[in-house]
Amino acid sequence: AQSVTQPDIHITVSEGASLELRCNYSYGATPYLFWYVQSPGQGLQLLLKYFSGDTLVQGIKGFEAEFKRSQSSFNLRKPSVHWSDAAEYFCAGRGSQGNLIFGKGTKLSVKP
Amino acid sequence: GAGVSQSPSNKVTEKGKDVELRCDPISGHTALYWYRQSLGQGLEFLIYFQGNSAPDKSGLPSDRFSAERTGGSVSTLTIQRTQQEDSAVYLCADAGVGTDTQYFGPGTRLTVL
Numbered sequence: 154a155q156s157v158t159q160p161d162i163h164i165t166v167s168e169g170a171s172l173e174l175r176c177n178y179s180y181g182a183t184p185y186l187f188w189y190v191q192s193p194g195q196g197l198q199l200l201l202k203y204f205s206g207d208t209l210v211q212g213i214k215g216f217e218a219e220f221k222r223s224q225s226s227f228n229l230r231k232p233s234v235h236w237s238d239a240a241e242y243f244c245a246g247r248g249s250q251g252n253l254i255f256g257k258g259t260k261l262s263v264k265p
Numbered sequence: 266g267a268g269v270s271q272s273p274s275n276k277v278t279e280k281g282k283d284v285e286l287r288c289d290p291i292s293g294h295t296a297l298y299w300y301r302q303s304l305g306q307g308l309e310f311l312i313y314f315q316g317n318s319a320p321d322k323s324g325l326p327s328d329r330f331s332a333e334r335t336g337g338s339v340s341t342l343t344i345q346r347t348q349q350e351d352s353a354v355y356l357c358a359d360a361g362v363g364t365d366t367q368y369f370g371p372g373t374r375l376t377v378l
Contacts, residue, residue: 189369196269196356196369196370196371196372197356197358197369198369199366199367202365202366204365243308245308247365248310250313250321250323251296251298251313251315251360251365252298252310252313252321252324253298253300253308253358253367255308255309256307257307258307
């Protein structure tokens with residue numbers, strides 16, 4: 154069955170430090186993959202997506218993600234975290250009906 | 266105009282009552298999805314509408330849940346005889362023709378007492 158796993162429930166980083174959020178997928182074919190961010194009390198905002206082509210994709214707010222088929226991963230990265238990046242981050246894959254299959258999410262806290 | 270909107274933003278109801286949650290998608294977006302976000306289960310797919318086709322109800326957790334979409338636009342999710350385990354945030358998302366990018370509304374927080 155298709156699934157998306159985010160191994161880290163909660164991560165804390167210092168402001169200005171680099172960030173990497175992990176995402177692993179289990180799909181038979183090349184998946185369509187997404188990263189969404191949810192700030193407290195807000196809806197989900199799309200950060201970036203991967204469908205095919207260049208395996209390094211750029212998104213909004215300075216985020217990027219790299220698709221690695223050999224590792225079944227699609228990790229999200231940012232070189233320098235800002236306090237406003239504190240939020241919950243969800244990795245998702247496309248299901249058979251176009252629905253999204255979400256990981257459990259990683260909550261990011263940013264230390265001043 | 267604006268993005269996907271949902272109403273009400275918050276709903277408190279008593280166990281056993283019926284509730285209706287509304288989603289107004291972006292004009293022209295033909296695909297519409299409902300999801301549920303709860304502490305124990307994370308984000309779960311509930312139901313999917315594509316144009317005038319019959320909806321995909323495969324994610325609905327029980328027959329107390331139903332949804333309709335009128336005129337290919339506004340959608341209503343109905344939960345009958347609500348239970349405490351129905352307490353969650355219900356999210357609506359839509360997508361334009363030929364795109365897999367979904368745009369989410371702000372959600373409706375349902376609390377069943």
